[in-house]
Amino acid sequence: MRKIRTYNSISAHGLDRFPRDSYEVASEISEPDAIMLRSQSLHEICFPDRVKAIARCGAGVNNIPVRDCTHQGIVVFNTPGANANAVKELVLTGMLMSSRNIISGIDFTRTLVNELDNPQFSKLVEKEKKNFVGSELAGKTLGVVGLGAIGASVAHAALALGMNVVGYDPALSVDTAWRLSSQIQRAENLQWLLSRSDFVSLHVPANEHTKDMLNTETFSHAKPGSVILNFARGSIVNQQALMSSLELGTVKQYVCDFPSPELLEHPKVILLPHLGASTEEAEQNCATMAADQLMDFLENGNIRNSVNFPTIRLDRTKGYRIAFANDNVPKVLSQVLVVLSDLEINVIDMLNRSRDDIAYTIVDIESEPTEQLLAQITAVEHVFNVSAF
Secondary structure, X not given: OEEEEEOOOOOHHHHOOOOOOOEEXXXXXXXXXXXXXXXXXXXXXXXXXXXXXXXXXXXOOOOOOHHHHHHOOOEEEOOOOOOXXXXXXXXXXXXXXXXXXXXXXXXXXXXHHHHOOOOOHHHHHHHHHHHHOOOXXXXXXXXXXXXXXXXXXXXHHHHHOOOEEEEEOOOOOHHHHHHOOOOOEEOOOHHHHHHHOOEEEEXXXXXXOOOOOEOHHHXXXXXXXEEEEEOOXXXXXOHHHHHHHHHHOOEEEEEEOOOOHHHOOOOOEXXXXXXXXXOHHHHHHHHHHHHHHHHHHHHHOOEXXXXXXXXXXXXXXXXXXXXXXXXXXXXXXXXXHHHHHHOOOOEEEEEEEEEOXXXXXXXXXXXXXXXXXHHHHHXXXXXXXXXXX
8 A cells, every 4th residue: 555645735636546445545644655645844844764756746846855866866856847727827917917917906996996986987987097008918018037838828828819939948958949939039138138028927937057047247238128927936026126127117016926024015016826826727737746756656656747866767678677766876776777687587678767866666576575585685786776566
């Protein structure tokens, strides 16, 4: 019986993916095989040796100590793209709110409750609407920083609205590039994108490389009167530099999904309570993807959408399966194959992949793996995790 420890309220659509005859799923499990969560911080948690994987129902993993997990051989999964449509729709909402003075207009209409008996009610409304004149999105330029699942979705939606789109992503993969429309103009750097964009939408992860990505220097390149939309993470934008840019008028408005005390009452800031992925559909999609990835790993050793281990998948045919992780250095795989040979164990199929400092190998063998075999592979220098499936 495999055990899954849950944190937060996770959609039943995902939890129901686990067969109850072979999985125990609960929030009270103390020695789980895997952890499934949304926003719960795990930075202060000491993981039991039994934990093999952690699945985050969402894209961001800044609430998980990824580096520590890697050292322990724990595979960390996320669910990129599962909430992309929900975030995309909210970004479009943010652009419309900032361009059409929608919030100011709503606030005004609420004051009309005091004018219900005014015979000039309709004329009053017509007179005051001139104070809320906005601008259309069509023909404007949107700069998208980060062209992953969400950023690409936002870019394509903007094209459909008749906007010009400029994209910047120094980490853009070949596969992602193939999926992007040829109408998206590529920016060579962030400064170039900022100087040409009426709207700038941020879609990069929060890490040491993106902290304060928008700062005093980068804001100095922004097109005067531009709008910044941050539905990624608050730390990407330096708040002091933002405040200065808002005062100077370099940035006309800031729309953010991550409220902070400093920005709460700023007249040029629209804040939302982290609603990006808060739809029933997104929560269902994320939970379902996370559950499927955990099961495929726990049952077959396959890895998809991991943030710290290589992507790898080997179809099951016959025989038995083992998998091991090791430091990505020479001769480890050959030494493991020697162990198998010395024990007269025939290899049916094998697949090896690496990612940065980590290598991971799946091996299908004819005979059932014994404790002796697993112990001998574990004893190979640089191997730090061995599993049988």
